[in-house]
Amino acid sequence: MSDLKIIPINPKALDLPSGTASFEERRAILRKELSDKIPRSRWLDEKVVSNAPKDVTAIIGESGLLTEEEIAITEKYDAPTLVKQMIEGKLTSVDVTTAFCKRAVIAHQLTGCLVDYFEEEALEAALKADQHLKQTGKPLGPLHGLPISVKDHMPLKGHPASTGFLSTREEKSKEDCLLISILRKAGAIFYVKTNQPQAIMHLECTSFMFRTLNPFNTTLSAGGSTGGEAALIALRGSILGLGTDIGGSIRGPSAFCGIWGFKPSSQIVPLTGMPVGVLSAPISIACCGGPMTVSLEGINYFMKVILDAKPELQDSQLLRWNWPTSFVNASPKKLRVGFVLNDGHITPQPPVTNALLWARELLDKAKDKIELVPYTPYNVAEGNKLLHSLYYPTGYTELRKALKDGGEPEYSLTTNTLRETREKPLDAFEIARKNADLQDFRVKFVEHFNKFDLDVILAPCFVGPACSHDTAFYWNYTSIWNIMDWPGCVFPTPIRATGKEKYTNEEQAKEMSLESSRVVELWNKGDFEGAPVNLQLIARRHYDNELIEALHVIQGILSS
Amino acid sequence: MSDLKIIPINPKALDLPSGTASFEERRAILRKELSDKIPRSRWLDEKVVSNAPKDVTAIIGESGLLTEEEIAITEKYDAPTLVKQMIEGKLTSVDVTTAFCKRAVIAHQLTGCLVDYFEEEALEAALKADQHLKQTGKPLGPLHGLPISVKDHMPLKGHPASTGFLSTREEKSKEDCLLISILRKAGAIFYVKTNQPQAIMHLECTSFMFRTLNPFNTTLSAGGSTGGEAALIALRGSILGLGTDIGGSIRGPSAFCGIWGFKPSSQIVPLTGMPVGVLSAPISIACCGGPMTVSLEGINYFMKVILDAKPELQDSQLLRWNWPTSFVNASPKKLRVGFVLNDGHITPQPPVTNALLWARELLDKAKDKIELVPYTPYNVAEGNKLLHSLYYPTGYTELRKALKDGGEPEYSLTTNTLRETREKPLDAFEIARKNADLQDFRVKFVEHFNKFDLDVILAPCFVGPACSHDTAFYWNYTSIWNIMDWPGCVFPTPIRATGKEKYTNEEQAKEMSLESSRVVELWNKGDFEGAPVNLQLIARRHYDNELIEALHVIQGILSS
Known part of the structure; x- marks a missing residue:
């Protein structure tokens, strides 16, 4: 049994309107459950968190919780170059996954960016990736061993998801949605789910769990709806995350937090198997899925992985799309x-x-x-x-x-x-x-x-x-x-x-x-x-x- | 003023349920108006029409109304080969248009396939095409001088259109819809509008004007909703026509009448500017436009002309589509x-x-x-x-x-x-x-x-x-x-x-x-x-x- 103490969180991330007593009770339980999943060794000093300056970006490096190698792993690469390190055997997925797990929970304490954390499962998958590479000499796929962060509403097998209301939070998704299943087959490791706002329809990020803060100035919003991803990636607790955008929900938070975010045309990145919930907008307006990441090359790499999997052969409402962009023949004309x-x-x-x-x-x-x-x-x-x-x-x-x-x-x-x-x-x-x-x-x-x-x-x-x-x-x-x-x-x-x-x-x-x-x-x-x-x-x-x-x-x- | 006589029509094409007195009056006026547009020289002998056998396909050739050259023009070619004849100066558009005008109204008398006829306007456009070619040495475009038949509901500037009810028949469309405007720019000549059923939602073709008969057996339907096109093309009163299909309306009538009909995926052939009318189905189910014609090469040629015009640059809801099909690299694999x-x-x-x-x-x-x-x-x-x-x-x-x-x-x-x-x-x-x-x-x-x-x-x-x-x-x-x-x-x-x-x-x-x-x-x-x-x-x-x-x-x- 866990004790009553819960992980330190920036108080601004908890500054949310109150609900009924039963709502507050349930919220407290959810926060405690998340806290209990995070090893004590990842906790920041409570004083560091409560006395954090507006700009929290320097705290992770100064925290002493990450080794030099872990700092290098999380700061030096973008998605394609980090995968390359693992495929070439220069880094293991277990080391990479450990580094991002640690960094993600520190980011969370500073900004309230996570809603779920599953280090054990992630490390198990990472170990399998490493073993596979060692035994076969071949990577699992183009995302071999790479930790990818996931917005809360996207079904990830075995983990809760919600459509932006506490009452829609289901205990555990029974299956991966198509997007997740493509990434999993490509070798990705899943380790966190990230915060999204009520109704998933703010350009900020205040859920029933947390208010996600902007890491560069916590008096500002991290943006939304995919705000958990944006704050997490800005703090390098992830270098590739998944967003959705029907009014700016990928681009807004990416811009607020200074990262790269791409909303493609609709029906290119599959949303197949994602619940519509109370959001019946797709009658006339299309929602779009897309990557949030730390480089243009990361966006390009993500799109290629998704489209090489030919999702339109699973869901014929998706577009047939090639992603040949390699920047080689870039724009011969003015x-x-x-x-x-x-x-x-x-x-x-x-x-x-x-x-x-x-x-x-x-x-x-x-x-x-x-x-x-x-x-x-x-x-x-x-x-x-x-x-x-x-x-x-x-x-x-x-x-x-x-x-x-x-x-x-x-x-x-x-x-x-x-x-x-x-x-x-x-x-x-x-x-x-x-x-x-x-x-x-x-x-x-x-x-x-x-x-x-x-x-x-x-x-x-x-x-x-x-x-x-x-x-x-x-x-x-x-x-x-x-x-x-x-x-x-x-x-x-x-x-x-x-x-x-x-x-x-x-x-x-x-x-x-x-x-x-x-x-x-x-x-x-x-x-x-x-x-x-x-x-x-x-x-x-x-x-x-x-x-x-x-x-x-x-x-x-x-x-x- | 025209006399009271109206053009002979196969009586089965007039065998329709009766409406109110004012409806019947209006119907009679519309039939008379159409009749008055058709020169007497194109009329079949009334006895030939009323005593026609079930299979009317031989009557046109035997009617004596078409010259041998006109029979050759209308029977020997498909769309691309006929255009080629005109571009090479072997046939004039005036001769071609005259031949199809004549043949179309004979087909109409046998099957009830037309709702509008405008020979004068067509010949004027054909003359301009011929003059342009003569003066510049260049064709108007890839459909230079080719007569194309048009389903009634498609807006064609200056001509009435309806959405399948007498009460929705507008006097004159103010503008071409995008599809027509692309074809017109490519050099096509418009000369007839063709019958469609009530509500444009039968797999047969019984409008407030006529019941379109199957030319191979007039006790059978020509199919629908694009049934006027199908009967007309089967009788070679046209070799290329325009249909729409939301349940089979291109493919059904094409099959009933033994011609070629292609329903592409939606948003490839533009329906931009076509009235939805009372048919609000596109909320969930897409209607599709496509060609009806006498050869596979005709389908291929039509698609290339439409897509080379890049309609998606006018209506960004259309798909970006190339039509490189040339049958050259056809199917290397099994x-x-x-x-x-x-x-x-x-x-x-x-x-x-x-x-x-x-x-x-x-x-x-x-x-x-x-x-x-x-x-x-x-x-x-x-x-x-x-x-x-x-x-x-x-x-x-x-x-x-x-x-x-x-x-x-x-x-x-x-x-x-x-x-x-x-x-x-x-x-x-x-x-x-x-x-x-x-x-x-x-x-x-x-x-x-x-x-x-x-x-x-x-x-x-x-x-x-x-x-x-x-x-x-x-x-x-x-x-x-x-x-x-x-x-x-x-x-x-x-x-x-x-x-x-x-x-x-x-x-x-x-x-x-x-x-x-x-x-x-x-x-x-x-x-x-x-x-x-x-x-x-x-x-x-x-x-x-x-x-x-x-x-x-x-x-x-x-x-x-």
Whole structure:
């Protein structure tokens, strides 16, 4: 039996609205259960956790809990290069898995990023990988021995999953979903499940378990819905994780935490076997799966592994897709890049503008490869309103029942997500009419886009860098690409917010729209010091391969 | 002013249920208007029409209305070879268009296949094509000067369209839909619009204007919904026409009339700009556009023209698709062909079985190229029930209102189509649940299919050859591929029904299902003499190119 003590957690990660007594009891049990799975040897000193500075990124290295080798394993590689080390016998999967297990639970104590942890099972799988390699001389597959982190709602055999409510948390998934099963066959090791917000529909990450904090400034959100992954990967407790995105849930948190995140076009990465839960949005709007990781090469490698497995032969609703991107034939012609300083709806906060200007300056010097073209997407405000009205065609009754069933308080961002949702379900006439509006919007969006003759679009990821807790109201910079189902990839820049930046024209920003003026207020009220700033590259629907090729070219220029 | 006489029409094509007095009046006006557009010189002798034999295919040649050259133009070519003749200056578009105009209206008098006719406009466009070629030495495009026939519901600028009800007939479409506009830019000439059934949802072709008759046996249906095209093309009043298919509407009529018809996977041929009307099925089930024509090469050529135009750049919901099929590298490996003698739900009528056995015998002789594998698709009965329950998510209220608004009688096959439809619309919960059932069905279907390791499937097109009028109740052999969204192409065989064929085991056929026993009854009651029999080749979703390649190989064997 375990004792009553539970693992130290940053108090801000526990700062959540209260539910009924039975909800609080259940929450306490879940936290205790997780804590009991984590060996005492991985616990930080309680004082270190409770007195942590806003920026917690240095604590892991200073904690003394990781060996030098473990620090090297977790910091020196991206997914493909780490797999290569293991396949070449330079590292064992047991050592690699141990290092990421240790680092993940330290990351969790600082940011509240995990909801489940299973070191024993992971080490057993890692040992088998090592033995297989030793005995056969062959790797298990292209992900041989690599620990991969998994967002809570994705079914992973033998582990609980939830659709964002305590009442939907099932004891144990009976089977892997298709995505997990492909990764497992490719040799991946599973060791953690990560936090996601209530209803899995915030651009932050506050679940019934934890609030996930931004490791660069814990007064800021890690972003969401795939926020647990983002904080974990930013702290190198993982170098490859799985996200889903229907409004920005891969790209938002990746941008907030300064990592790489890719939302492909829908039906490329399989969501087959993932529960829809109360989220019946896929009637009109497609959810997309994709990787969150520490390099462009990691994204490329992940996509190749998934698509080489030909998931469309298991689920014929998936697209037939090849992933030949190898960066070898990257972009022989000059790229026409649409440059979005603002989307005409909300002026981004100053650090985002600074990152855009930084990129423009560098790209302008590479005129042989890049032509920047000022571009504003078509009617972002209308598109977003339509999108939000389609997230819950079933109305809010079932969602609020799921909350009530668990005695769970409705978080303010859930209320915000439901702002265009009525109580009753839409009927088929209403859905058909909205689908027609959607089609109409998409055709007009493309008509406007076609005038610019662009290959890709360079744009903000969000209205600012990471936001203060409970203020991620505006999804426009990511969600416009969900309504279009266009692929988008966010990538880090060297820009960090100081918090002291000024708008070059605050009045103009305020006048753009009510929402834009509120974003100015949020900037003036918040503490953004240290927040990373990412940018986003977008391409037409199904130009996913070209997008990654183009990003390779752009990244080459920006990092030179 | 025109006189009161109207063009002779086979009386069976006018044998339709009666509506209100105002409906009958409007119907008479529409028939008269069409008649007035057709020059007297194109009219058959009234006695020839009213005394026509069951098989009307010989009448056109014997009518004396076509010159020998016009007979050659309309009979000797398929779409690509006829275009070639014009591009090489061996034929003019004016001559070609004149020939097809003349032949189309004769076909109409025998089968009731047209709803609109615009010779003058067509000849004007044809003259422009000829002049352009003469002046520039260059063709207008890959369809230079070729007359193409168009199903009524497709918007063609300046001409009426309807969604299958008299009350939805609009005076004139303001714009071409995307498909038409691509064809027009490629040099096509438009000269007729063709008949479609009430609600565009029968597997026969009885509209508010005409009942389209099968040219090989007018006691049989031409099939539907794209039945006007099928009868017209079978009589060579067109060699390339446009269809749509959500349950068999391209493949059924093509099979009934012995021509080639291809239903691709959805979102490949653009339906952008086509009205949905009361048919809100696309909430869950995709409609598909495709060609109906006289050769496999015609299908291939059409697909190449459409996809070379990159319609996905106009409507980003369309798939990015290449059509490199040139039959050059056709199938280097041995094809594994699933052979469907019956689908486990309904045993086909004897001539269909005979066609399958004929094909099997020939294919078995080509064991170096083909391996036939007995195959029965997964649970066709369940799939079809689910499909029918998803055709009208909005319920039948709007449809019956459209009938009532026009005083139009509800045809018996419309009632049959609505058999799984309730009055009230489904709500979003019900749709989400049905979508989940659909996904579940599809995954199980694929799981079962995967066990056979097949490249393509050779199967019946319908429960029999063309059916007696008002008896096309069973769509299972086409619609199962709609629920899966798999591509299917029907192609003619030399088999013709004599009407005297017997079931090899009638008792077994009756015992298979209630529906199967009814199909036996229909066989025993009907007169099927002369009906052509087609077969269908099917491939996995998005294996459209491979399907056409495989059909090229199979066709090579079957026709040698």
